[in-house]
Structures are given as structure tokens and as C-alpha cells.
Amino acid sequence: MTQATQQQGWSGRFAWGGAVMLMAGAMMPAGCISVSAPDKPIVIELNINIKQEVVYRLAADAEQTIEENAGIF
Amino acid sequence: MKKLTQTNLLRRLGGAAGAVALVLGAISATAVAAARDPQYAAALAAKEVGQQVDGYLGIVGASNADLRRMVDDINIKRKAVYAQKAAEQHATVEDYAFTSGCLLIAQTKSGEMYQAPDLSWKTRTGAPPLRDSRCP
Numbered sequence: 001m002t003q004a005t006q007q008q009g010w011s012g013r014f015a016w017g018g019a020v021m022l023m024a025g026a027m028m029p030a031g032c033i034s035v036s037a038p039d040k041p042i043v044i045e046l047n048i049n050i051k052q053e054v055v056y057r058l059a060a061d062a063e064q065t066i067e068e069n070a071g072i073f
Numbered sequence: 074m075k076k077l078t079q080t081n082l083l084r085r086l087g088g089a090a091g092a093v094a095l096v097l098g099a100i101s102a103t104a105v106a107a108a109r110d111p112q113y114a115a116a117l118a119a120k121e122v123g124q125q126v127d128g129y130l131g132i133v134g135a136s137n138a139d140l141r142r143m144v145d146d147i148n149i150k151r152k153a154v155y156a157q158k159a160a161e162q163h164a165t166v167e168d169y170a171f172t173s174g175c176l177l178i179a180q181t182k183s184g185e186m187y188q189a190p191d192l193s194w195k196t197r198t199g200a201p202p203l204r205d206s207r208c209p
Contacts, residue, residue: 052207058172059209
């Protein structure tokens with residue numbers, strides 16, 4: 001009896017799982033985001049970050065240079 | 074013998090005078106480097122020139138031969154300094170000049186002209202100047 005109930009319980013769970021899967025499957029087309037490849041090549045602009053890094057590195061030295069040559073700055 | 078000593082003394086005196094002249098020369102050179110040329114200071118105060126984004130001096134309004142000559146002279150000197158320092162820092166002259174431009178624009182005093190990132194001329198007010206987003 002207990003065994004039978006448990007079996008029924010298991011199959012119930014499987015049924016639920018199946019229903020959820022079915023629902024998910026049915027919902028898929030609506031929630032899907034279509035991604036298409038761009039016709040232009042993807043360009044990643046790295047110059048900005050590199051320049052900023054250089055500028056930060058040079059700042060202290062440039063400040064000293066300006067102080068030392070105040071006549072032309 | 075006496076004649077020789079006298080010559081020696083003269084030589085020494087000459088050497089001393091030379092040394093004094095050298096020291097004086099060095100002092101005056103330092104003084105020149107420390108302060109802006111009066112023509113440059115006047116042009117800056119009159120808003121005829123301003124600090125450019127690229128680290129060089131620019132003419133804001135109408136140009137004339139005198140102003141052009143002064144600006145060119147300063148920019149040639151700036152470029153020489155930028156080139157030397159950039160080489161020491163293993164950077165490009167442009168990057169060093171740009172960094173200096175950021176600092177020079179930040180250092181402008183109220184009423185002086187500077188170039189905004191869109192390359193238009195702005196008068197510095199009490200507020201922070203408009204600078205390139207890459208500025209430190």
C-alpha cells in the first residue's frame with residue numbers, strides 16, 4: 001500500500017515535471033531572443049584605455065616638467 | 074720670475090672673473106626660465122592666446138605676425154621639452170604633450186583662455202575647466 005502510494009507519488013512528480021517541461025517548451029518561442037550576426041566586422045576600441053593609462057603614468061613627470069620650465073608654460 | 078708670477082695672478086683673476094660670470098649667467102638663465110616672457114604674460118591676460126588640448130599654445134582670436142612669432146617660439150620650445158621628456162619616459166611626444174595639456178588647462182587662472190574637448194575656446198572661471206575624459 002505504502003509502496004503503491006509512493007509509486008503513485010513518483011509518477012505524479014514525473015507528470016508534473018513533464019507538464020512544466022511542456023509549458024517551458026510552449027513558452028520558448030515567445031521568450032526567445034533572436035541573435036543575428038552583424039554584417040559589419042566588430043571593432044573594439046582599445047586605444048582610449050591605453051591612452052588613459054599612459055596619461056596617468058606621465059602625469060607626475062609632466063607636472064614637474066611644467067614647473068621646471070615655467071617660462072614657456 | 075716676478076713677471077711670471079704677475080701673469081699667473083692675472084690668469085687666476087681672469088679665471089675667477091670667468092667663474093663669477095658663469096654663475097651670474099646661470100642665475101639669469103634660471104630667472105628667465107622661472108617667469109613668463111612679458112609679451113606672453115600680456116597676451117595670456119588679454120585672452121589673445123590660450124592653452125590647447127594638445128599641450129601647445131594657441132591663438133584665440135585674430136592673429137598677427139608678432140603674436141604668431143611669439144606663439145611659434147613658445148611651441149617650438151615646448152616641443153623640444155616634450156620630446157626630451159617623452160624619450161626619457163618611453164612615451165610618444167603626442168602623449169606627453171597631451172598629458173601636459175591636461176595639466177596646463179587645469180592650472181589656468183580665472184579669466185585665462187583654454188580649449189575645451191570639443192576644441193572650442195573657453196574662458197576659465199572659478200569652476201573646474203572642461204577637460205578630456207582621459208585627463209588625470
